[in-house]
Amino acid sequence: MPTGYYTHPEFLLHEMGHFHPECPERLTAIEDHLISHGIDGLLDRREAPAATTEQLERVHRPDYVASLAECSPASGYHAIDPDTSMNAHTLAAAVHAAGAAVAATDAVISGELENAFCCVRPPGHHAEPDRAMGFCFYNNVAVAARHALQAHGLERVAVIDFDVHHGNGTEAAFRGDSRVLMCSFFQHPFYPYSGTEHVAANMSNIPLPAYSNGMVVREVVETIWLPRLNEFKPQMLFISAGFDAHREDDLGQMGLVEQDYAWITGELMAVARAHAQGRIVSCLEGGYNLSALGRSVLAHLKVLLEG
Secondary structure, eight states: OOEEEEEOGGGGTOOOSTTOSSOTHHHHHHHHHHHHTTOGGGSEEEEOOOOOHHHHTTTSOHHHHHHHHHHOOSSSOEEEETTEEEOTTHHHHHHHHHHHHHHHHHHHHHTSOSEEEEOOSSOOTTOBTTBOBTTBSSOHHHHHHHHHHHTSOOSOEEEEEOSSSOOHHHHHHHTTOTTEEEEEEEESSOTTOOSSSSOOTTEEEEEEOTTOBHHHHHHHIIIIIHHHHHHHOOSSEEEEEOOTTBTTOTTOOOBBOHHHHHHHHHHHHHHHHHHSTTOEEEEEOOOOSHHHHHHHHHHHHHHHHTO
16 A cells, blocks of 8 residues: 655645745755655655544634634734744645645545655644644644544554654643553753643653754663553554754754654554554654755655555
């Protein structure tokens, strides 16, 4: 079965101003690397549908979903916080980003696809049930994981987040939910300054100091993540695939390289094969050095393509 690749033209139209690091060129850089390495033709490319209100409201409060629609500007920008704003295309991009994750979940569970990567903008893991922040509006991975639980009846799913920033929104969505195991590492202390206090039993949060390299991260995965995941036996894995822990990324100060992302992906695929019929949906989160982002996504996808 093929690896799915979900994207949409709206993702290139959402932007938050000149020189903002979360820019449309991120996706262009990824596409360029896939083409130059001959990977694009191996993927089952699909256009992301829009998520429904019902799907969004499995994670986000109805009043928040309504307020985000009301904030959408006809032109110019509407500021959510100093780092996060909407233009006329942001709402459509956010709805399709969440929709990509839902559609990928449906296709992987049905057996149409072996696994899938959602090449989406805006990212999602900072979006809380009632708040946009950190470049994020809807929590794409959380919406997809809740869809797997409620629409498909899965009993256990895992969310793995290897972004340099803690996925506070995903933790807020699933804190205390025994059906979900969330495993993450993140630079600490660092934005959003969360994930280290009052940690629920279903969260495996590993704060790491700045300049932690791949050897440190691999030890975390081997000694903490993998035992928890294998004990939990997830029926599906969802990956918040942020690549801003790369050593060339200026938005973080960690030291990962492409080979580390490939290794992590391979370890997660082994868990998925053992417990989840190989089912993985991965969604793009951070990654702001364009060259490092393109190379890292390429490494991630090459391993997913191995099935």
